[in-house]
Amino acid sequence: MTYYVVFFLAGFAGSFHCIGMCGGFACALGSDPRGTAATGVRHLLYNTGRLTSYVFLGGLAGAIGQVICTSQGLTVSGSGGDVLDLGQRLLAIVAGLLMIAMALQFFGRLPVLHRVTIGFSGSGFAAALRSLLTVRGRAAPLAFGVFNGFLPCPLVYAFVAQAAGTGAVPSGVLVMASFGLGTFPAMLMMGGVGRALAPAWRQRGVWFAGAGILLLGLVTLGRGVLPAGMMMVHPA
Amino acid sequence: MSAGTEALCSHCLLPVGLRSTRQMLNGESCTFCCYGCSIAYQVKQGRGEESEAAWLLIRLGVGGFLSMNIMLFSMLDYTGTFVGADAKVQPVIHMLLWIFATPAMLILGGPFIRETFLEAFQGRLTSSALIVVGTGAAYAYSALAVFENSSHVYFDTASMVLMLFTVGRYLEAAGRAKAARDLAPLLAAESEMATVVEGKTEWRRAVREIVSGTLVRVRPGERIPVDGTIVEGCSHADEAVMTGESHAIEKSPGSAVIAGSINLDGPLLIRSSGAGNATRWAQICRSVREALVRRSPSQRLADRIVGVFVPAVLLLGLATAAVWSHYLPFDKALLTGLAVLVVACPCAVGLAAPMASSLGIGLLARHGCVVRDPAALEALARTRLIAFDKTGTLTSGQARIVAIISPTADANEVLARAAGLERYSEHGLGRAVMQEAAARGLAPAATQDVRAVPGRGIIGNADGEAIAAGNGELMRELGWKLEPELAERVKAHEASGHSRIYVGWGGVVRAVLALDDTPLPEAFATIDALRRRGLRAMLLTGDLPMAARRIASVVGIGEIEAGLSPEQKRTALDLRRREGLVAMVGDGLNDGPVLAAADVGIAVGSATDLARETAAVVLPPGGLWLLPYAVDVARAVRKTILGNLAWAFGYNFIAVGLATAGLLQPVLAAAVMAGSSLLVVLNSLRLERLPDPSAEGLREIAPADLETAIGDYGNVAVTAAR
Numbered sequence: 001m002t003y004y005v006v007f008f009l010a011g012f013a014g015s016f017h018c019i020g021m022c023g024g025f026a027c028a029l030g031s032d033p034r035g036t037a038a039t040g041v042r043h044l045l046y047n048t049g050r051l052t053s054y055v056f057l058g059g060l061a062g063a064i065g066q067v068i069c070t071s072q073g074l075t076v077s078g079s080g081g082d083v084l085d086l087g088q089r090l091l092a093i094v095a096g097l098l099m100i101a102m103a104l105q106f107f108g109r110l111p112v113l114h115r116v117t118i119g120f121s122g123s124g125f126a127a128a129l130r131s132l133l134t135v136r137g138r139a140a141p142l143a144f145g146v147f148n149g150f151l152p153c154p155l156v157y158a159f160v161a162q163a164a165g166t167g168a169v170p171s172g173v174l175v176m177a178s179f180g181l182g183t184f185p186a187m188l189m190m191g192g193v194g195r196a197l198a199p200a201w202r203q204r205g206v207w208f209a210g211a212g213i214l215l216l217g218l219v220t221l222g223r224g225v226l227p228a229g230m231m232m233v234h235p236a
Numbered sequence: 237m238s239a240g241t242e243a244l245c246s247h248c249l250l251p252v253g254l255r256s257t258r259q260m261l262n263g264e265s266c267t268f269c270c271y272g273c274s275i276a277y278q279v280k281q282g283r284g285e286e287s288e289a290a291w292l293l294i295r296l297g298v299g300g301f302l303s304m305n306i307m308l309f310s311m312l313d314y315t316g317t318f319v320g321a322d323a324k325v326q327p328v329i330h331m332l333l334w335i336f337a338t339p340a341m342l343i344l345g346g347p348f349i350r351e352t353f354l355e356a357f358q359g360r361l362t363s364s365a366l367i368v369v370g371t372g373a374a375y376a377y378s379a380l381a382v383f384e385n386s387s388h389v390y391f392d393t394a395s396m397v398l399m400l401f402t403v404g405r406y407l408e409a410a411g412r413a414k415a416a417r418d419l420a421p422l423l424a425a426e427s428e429m430a431t432v433v434e435g436k437t438e439w440r441r442a443v444r445e446i447v448s449g450t451l452v453r454v455r456p457g458e459r460i461p462v463d464g465t466i467v468e469g470c471s472h473a474d475e476a477v478m479t480g481e482s483h484a485i486e487k488s489p490g491s492a493v494i495a496g497s498i499n500l501d502g503p504l505l506i507r508s509s510g511a512g513n514a515t516r517w518a519q520i521c522r523s524v525r526e527a528l529v530r531r532s533p534s535q536r537l538a539d540r541i542v543g544v545f546v547p548a549v550l551l552l553g554l555a556t557a558a559v560w561s562h563y564l565p566f567d568k569a570l571l572t573g574l575a576v577l578v579v580a581c582p583c584a585v586g587l588a589a590p591m592a593s594s595l596g597i598g599l600l601a602r603h604g605c606v607v608r609d610p611a612a613l614e615a616l617a618r619t620r621l622i623a624f625d626k627t628g629t630l631t632s633g634q635a636r637i638v639a640i641i642s643p644t645a646d647a648n649e650v651l652a653r654a655a656g657l658e659r660y661s662e663h664g665l666g667r668a669v670m671q672e673a674a675a676r677g678l679a680p681a682a683t684q685d686v687r688a689v690p691g692r693g694i695i696g697n698a699d700g701e702a703i704a705a706g707n708g709e710l711m712r713e714l715g716w717k718l719e720p721e722l723a724e725r726v727k728a729h730e731a732s733g734h735s736r737i738y739v740g741w742g743g744v745v746r747a748v749l750a751l752d753d754t755p756l757p758e759a760f761a762t763i764d765a766l767r768r769r770g771l772r773a774m775l776l777t778g779d780l781p782m783a784a785r786r787i788a789s790v791v792g793i794g795e796i797e798a799g800l801s802p803e804q805k806r807t808a809l810d811l812r813r814r815e816g817l818v819a820m821v822g823d824g825l826n827d828g829p830v831l832a833a834a835d836v837g838i839a840v841g842s843a844t845d846l847a848r849e850t851a852a853v854v855l856p857p858g859g860l861w862l863l864p865y866a867v868d869v870a871r872a873v874r875k876t877i878l879g880n881l882a883w884a885f886g887y888n889f890i891a892v893g894l895a896t897a898g899l900l901q902p903v904l905a906a907a908v909m910a911g912s913s914l915l916v917v918l919n920s921l922r923l924e925r926l927p928d929p930s931a932e933g934l935r936e937i938a939p940a941d942l943e944t945a946i947g948d949y950g951n952v953a954v955t956a957a958r
Binding site: 049052053055056059063066137139140142143144145146147168169170173 | 293294295296297298300301304305307308311312314315
């Protein structure tokens with residue numbers, strides 16, 4: 001359980017990063033003239049759509065991880081008696097490295113990667129999505145959230161890598177679900193009071209998120225590299 | 237719907253063909269060739285509130301939300317989350333999936349269902365019928381299973397297949413739009429707006445409304461909409477559309493500009509010299525539009541195959557399901573049948589040819605080469621023999637003096653005297669005399685009482701004695717004789733087939749000027765480039781054999797048939813056509829019927845021919861050197877089409893085989909299918925990377941060869957001058 005709480009917290013910290021781009025969308029989603037409750041529903045729908053996409057990506061990544069793990073017949077016996085799949089170790093190494101790369105990006109390193117991950121957002125598709133923001137009705141924010149979930153975002157990539165590293169569908173789903181729920185508070189806030197948040201605080205949040213992801217990346221990498229039993233083995 | 241076959245898709249600019257759909261979008265009537273283009277167009281154009289695009293995205297988004305949830309719960313179901321203690325939950329989960337799946341099927345499957353019905357009413361089965369039948373069967377089976385409390389439902393398969401096809405078609409259409417980006421300016425030429433200046437006010441007017449004498453302002457980076465001259469401003473222009481070569485050409489007040497060229501760096505004010513829709517550029521654009529809607533032979537073949545393919549696959553899918561149901565539980569057999577339907581969807585086959593042809597036609601049009609029909613492009617790629625007309629095609633069509641035979645008189649004196657007469661002449665040969673005199677720095681001798689004798693030549697008076705220049709007939713009529721030595725030399729020279737001007741004064745013919753057409757500087761290199769591409773070249777001409785042989789040897793052609801009437805030219809072509817496809821290159825003025833008789837008629841240069849329908853390919857004026865490039869493009873297009881077809885068919889056969897054997901999951905099949913269409917699009921887009929044609933390589937070799945080749949005749953003139 002603590003394992004997923006970590007992701008929830010990481011998601012929460014990371015959501016200060018989200019404020020940069022997705023927060024803009026959330027603000028643009030604005031308020032419903034029919035009252036506070038309607039506004040709340042509007043934002044809840046948007047975030048539900050986003051969460052669904054994340055969780056779906058998590059499940060998919062988990063399934064891919066599972067395929068990789070089970071196709072590897074080799075196992076390595078750890079000193080503590082635990083048996084860790086070789087495929088799982090490889091996945092953990094790849095996922096860990098990916099997360100570390102994403103974390104470095106949060107500190108302004110690896111600008112090349114930044115271009116790769118953010119390059120798409122200026123595309124025609126993102127521009128067309130904006131037209132959804134102003135449409136009334138319940139379906140538009142939901143649909144917008146769904147597409148939003150697929151927009152390129154280093155934070156999401158990092159956690160999808162983590163989900164793949166778990167090597168199973170349910171755990172992959174749970175990783176992304178905890179992360180997605182972690183982003184809820186900040187993103188919901190954006191709809192209302194969040195706009196007042198000082199840029200300095202935002203920057204601190206981004207660093208905090210970067211540090212968290214870096215730590216997670218190192219832990220994941222360690223799971224792949226270090227002998228079994230030395231690390232916390234996730235419950236999947 | 238029949239009108240739809242003559243239109244182009246609003247998004248990808250390919251012919252809409254048989255599965256066109258018409259839609260009113262934001263007050264505009266749009267035609268789309270497929271569902272993917274409809275999505276991509278709306279996503280691209282979608283601005284403003286409550287637009288059609290927004291609603292489309294909402295539908296897709298909600299469909300995605302539903303099918304992702306279906307997929308998630310199904311994945312958890314498959315991985316055994318709901319077993320043991322949680323087994324009671326399973327029927328509830330299945331019910332939930334059904335509740336999600338029903339709207340998802342309608343939202344995502346709607347366009348496919350509509351297309352299927354529209355086509356079915358016209359007695360056709362298209363690929364969407366396969367999708368609808370397949371996913372419909374999976375949904376219907378699963379819905380029954382929910383109520384019978386069976387343990388297996390396949391809502392995820394049904395909704396994911398639809399989702400993948402939708403996303404696949406969107407991505408495919410987005411890729412095709414890359415091709416459209418290049419074609420768009422060609423198609424928009426006539427509806428384009430130009431800034432017209434009237435007094436102190438400026439108006440935006442459609443180009444086709446512009447008449448001669450209108451002042452048009454063109455900003456840097458804009459396309460010059462009309463032919464005309466510059467009144468104000470200095471800039472550089474890229475006239476690739478006229479000359480085939482991309483170069484910055486300096487322009488200042490008084491310079492002529494051509495419609496279709498790009499104004500590169502300075503604002504210009506242009507006075508148009510003709511109507512906006514009468515320019516060569518407008519004609520090119522009209523031709524391209526007409527060419528794009530025509531279907532090439534390989535496309536027609538592919539369409540026919542697809543027409544047979546779909547019902548065959550439908551039967552195969554049913555048969556697969558029926559056969560497997562003997563060995564497997566019914567639901568597994570049904571899934572196998574579904575996989576067959578999904579994987580055999582012949583989308584890639586339908587895409588193989590039109591995109592490659594359109595890209596090729598667009599590529600050539602941007603260099604001023606007009607291809608009237610995709611079929612001509614395919615034929616040009618397969619051509620092994622190219623026949624050339626001589627005059628105006630391999631030669632400049634303008635005579636020049638190659639020899640002055642004057643045993644007694646000084647050559648310069650002959651020229652000066654002849655020029656004194658010919659300065660009053662309008663005749664083409666007369667111009668050649670003036671040019672040669674000017675080249676030698678000779679002033680025309682003062683001549684009085686000049687009178688033209690129609691069909692004979694020209695006579696006058698100089699220094700008190702009669703002087704005449706013209707053909708042998710004129711001299712006979714005047715009763716003037718050739719000097720004996722001159723008569724001998726002329727006799728020896730007769731076999732060359734040169735045109736001759738007799739020049740005489742004082743009652744005696746003193747000299748004979750030999751004139752000939754000059755080969756184009758790029759002719760030799762062009763023929764050489766064609767030969768290196770494995771093409772044979774031959775000369776078919778109505779001129780005398782000697783003249784033909786001389787030009788042929790200068791440009792490097794070995795095979796000659798001379799002295800042919802247009803009828804004989806056609807016969808000669810027909811004879812060659814038995815061995816393979818033959819292209820004929822002419823100037824389009826005199827050899828219209830011959831060009832039309834060849835497998836590919838290629839006209840060089842004449843603007844009038846753009847309007848007439850004799851040649852299938854029209855090169856820009858002076859664009860003979862573009863011929864190898866046109867062959868390259870044609871071959872690349874054909875290679876791409878064949879590659880696409882091979883890929884699409886080969887892939888289909890293997891994938892159908894795997895699916896029939898039950899080795900391919902339906903969702904995987906859908907993903908691979910969507911991927912195969914994308915591959916065809918990407919493969920076709922590689923055509924955009926073909927290098928631009930360059931005249932430099934051609935013009936470098938040409939002049940030296942030309943000098944040696946005509947040097948002999950130059951020497952004649954020089955020796956005679958001594």
